[in-house]
Amino acid sequence: YTDDYFKQSSYITQRQGLPYNPSLATMSLNLELSAWGSPTEKDYFFKSNNAKDLLTKLDFKDFEANDDFKFKPTKDSIGAVLANKKMKVGKEDYTLLALAIRGGGYDSEWASNLTLGTSGQHQGFDKASQDVLIFLDDYIIKHKIQGKIKLWLTGYSRAAATANLVAGSLNNGRKISQVTLSPDDMYAFCFEPPAGTLAAFDAKNDKHHNIVNIVNL
Secondary structure (H helix, E strand, O other): OOHHHHOOOOOHHHHOOOOOOHHHHHHHHHHHHHOOOOOOOOOHHHOOHHHHHHHHHOOOEEEEEOHHHHOOOOOOOOOEEEEEEEEEEOOEEEEEEEEEEOOOOOHHHHHHHHOOOOOOOOHHHHHHHHHHHHHHHHHHHHOOOOEEEEEEEEEEOHHHHHHHHHHHHHHOOOOOOOEEOOHHHEEEEEEOOOOOOOHHHOOOOHHHHHEEEEOOO
């Protein structure tokens, strides 16, 4: 891990003809795997401890797991964790937010994959993405984060579909409370994501090149 991953635009690799930064992708997968429900913790309140340990080692602070991570998962819940650190790029001050969505060890939460709905986006994935965005808003307000932020976002499987929709919403103009997020400052990595969005979401637009979807065929 190095903060240098986030000192250049999230679009820079595409502009150089590369698909993504492989080192950042590897670190993003490490973060995602740490954010699975821990199989060695019996108490759900501590199921996010692996992510807490990793982010603490990377000098992030104010670690929080959302409420869905602290109780036994339901078919509609979505676990997520957040932490932040201050960083400077040139003369600009930023807060880097690490947001990982639970993609394994989530019990009956998997059932949401089958909640398709009758119209619009995949209902289960869309609800999960909105819940994660609300968690992000609440975290920023609680910790009085202001100014420019960078967002490091990752998910696997169901969580990857969720992360994909979170990032797509932000690219399409969804605002975050009391901070400024440029598309160049969002680094989204989605591992084994189901196809979870509509053609109307304009997923192939160049603005979404800050979202990396990695599928192991």
